[in-house]
Each structure stands twice: as C-alpha cells, then as structure tokens.
Amino acid sequence: MMKKLLLFILIAASLLGCEMNQEKNADVHFKYLGYGDSTLSVIYGSVLEDSNGTQKPLSKVLVDIIGSNKTTTSDEFGNFSIGTESGQYKIQVSKKGYQSVLFENYQAVSDRVSTVKINLKRGEGVKVVYLADKKN
DSSP: OHHHHHHHHHHHHHHHHHHOOOOTTOSEEEEEEEEOSSSSEEEEEEEEEEETTEEEEOOSOEEEEETTTEEEEOOTTSEEEEEEOSEEEEEEEEOTTBOEEEEEEEEEOTTEEEEEEEEEOBSSSEEEEEOOOOOO
C-alpha cells in the first residue's frame, strides 16, 4: 500500500509542473488533474507570498482539511501535499500575519489528484473560494 501511495505521489508531482500554467495575477489557482492508483484524494500545492509585485515561497503555512484529522505545513520552498478519504470538505490555508484562504466545497474523490497555487497577502481575515467540481 505504501509503495502504491509513493508511486502515486511521484507521478502526480511530475504532473504538477505541467498543469500550473495559468494567469499570473490571480490569487488562487485550483485544478483537478485526473486520477491515480490510490484510495486517497491528494492535493499538491504551493504557497507564495505576494510582496511588491514579486512572489516568493512561503514556508510553515498550515493546510487543514476541516472535517478530517488531516493537516500539513508547507516546506521551505512553499510546497505541500496532503491526502484524505472521499467526501466533501473545507480546506483552510493560513499563516499568522497573512490573510487566510478557505476553499469551500472541495470534493475529495478516490484517486483524484488536484493542484493548487495560492498567493497569500499580508493582513487579516479570510478569503473564501468556492470550488466547482471540474474533471479533465
């Protein structure tokens, strides 16, 4: 089971770079990539700080799948991955001193791989993003 999950993560990570070509000025990009060979829905993401028109990786950002016991933090390059069982969830991305992002209606489907690119801005409050279920 662990070998399958690791293989799934490696394949999905290779797809991550190919699917992030979206407009540069948007604060949040969320994309469903397709399916793998796992019982989990996996999200790969990167968190960037938008500062004076430049973006830099933001580490130690908390990613919490609300309604499950799944949490993770971004690494020193701003990257994270998290998986959960099938179901509908809210996902909160937060760091002290930055405006949080709350994804509403994330539909976790077994074997689905999703990517997200988030630009956090300094400040307070929560930016709510409503997701529609789109399949490739």
